Amino acid sequence: MTRIIGVMSGxxxxxxxxxxxxLGVSLSQGGKKVGIIDANLSGANLGLHFGLISYPTSVHDVMRGNTSLTDAMYKHPSGIDIVPASLSIEDLDVEPSNIRQQIMESMSDKDYVLIDCATGLDRETMKAMEMVDDVILVTHPELPTISDALRTKTIAKKYDKNVLGIVLNRVSKSDELKKENISAFFDLPVIGVIPEDHSIRRSIEAKNPITLEHPKHQISQEIHCVANYIMGKKCAQKRSFMDKIKSFFRK
Ligand SMILES: Nc1ncnc2c1ncn2[C@@H]1O[C@H](COP(=O)(O)OP(=O)(O)O)[C@@H](O)[C@H]1O
Ligand SMILES: [Mg+2]
Structure with missing residues (x-):
């Protein structure tokens, strides 16, 4: 049965x-069939992370009812299917709609469909909220961002969604708020702790997710942990030789 997971934030x-x-790449490396959809209609950029720049059909066309989800799906060499959103300002007027039914029909071969959601609680997010089974909340370990994410959690619960947990991103050693405090604050498990690292920006510029380019990098290992959590597996971190050297010198 396909699970639709929304990645959200405040x-x-x-x-x-x-x-x-x-995460899409990591789940696929874990042997799962994965689709990813850009539901950030007014701030589309998921395709760019994979080098998808120009494409004839997008999720905007699907929401307009002009094309099928299958026709807006692009196969990436990593094995995942990507449904990008349009980068054109001409498409900004599209009315967000709930395409859950199309996902369940056209992506029924997938184990997981990840939805890249818009920010905050506007109509785009609310339509995405209706589509999903589960929610993952992403936040930085700082109070204003956490408090916004908490609002999203409250809405997800109101919609009766299963909130899987929190992914803390851009974490550094100097952060005041620790994983345990944040977990208690949300009353949810922290399922990923991703450090601040310039390699992320490099991989985005290379149009190649870091889990593909450097599967053993510390960031990739953290993302594999999130994937393992979703797949109901234990997280076994394998650190690369370079990471071991780096942490030796950090001591
Ligand atoms: N762990 C990280 N370390 C350093 N930079 C990061 C990290 N995660 C994200 N970034 C940077 O933050 C920017 C915004 O991330 P993005 O995934 O587009 O956020 P959102 O989709 O929530 O708007 C990215 O372009 C990237 O350069
Ligand atoms: Mg985004």
Whole structure:
């Protein structure tokens, strides 16, 4: 049975799209069939993470009822199917709609469909909320971002969605708020702790998610943990030789 998982946050720029692209790859590396959909209609950029720049059909066309979801799906060499959103400002007027039925029909071969959601609680997010079974919340370990994410959790619960947990992104050693405090604050497990690392930006520029380019990188290992959590497996972190050297010198 296909599970539709929404990756959401209260604030923008916290790392939702980066997580969706890398988590999609990681789940696929774990042997699962994966689709990812850009539901950030007014801030589309999921396709760019995979080098998809120009494409004849997008999720916007699906929402307009002009094309089928299958025709808006692009197969990436990693094995995942990507449904990008349009980058054109001409398409900004599209009315967000709930395409759950199409997903269940056209992506029924998938184990997981990840939805890259818009930010906050506007109509795009609310339509995405209706589509999903589960929600993952992404936040930075800082109070204003956490408090916005908490609002999203409250709405997800109101919609009777299963909130899987929190992914903390851009974490650094100097952060005041620790994983345990944040978990208690949300009353949810922290299912991923992704450090601040410039390699993320490099991989985005290379149009190649870091889990594909460097599957053993510390960031990739953290994302594999999130994937394992979703798949109901234990998280076994394998650190690369370089990571071991780096942490030796950090001591
Ligand atoms: N762990 C990280 N370390 C460093 N930079 C990051 C990290 N995660 C994301 N970024 C940067 O933050 C930017 C915004 O991330 P993005 O995934 O687009 O956020 P959102 O989808 O929530 O708006 C990215 O372009 C990337 O450069
Ligand atoms: Mg985004």
């Amino acid at each position: 604030k923008g720029g916290v790392g939702k799209t980066t997580l969706v692209s890398n």
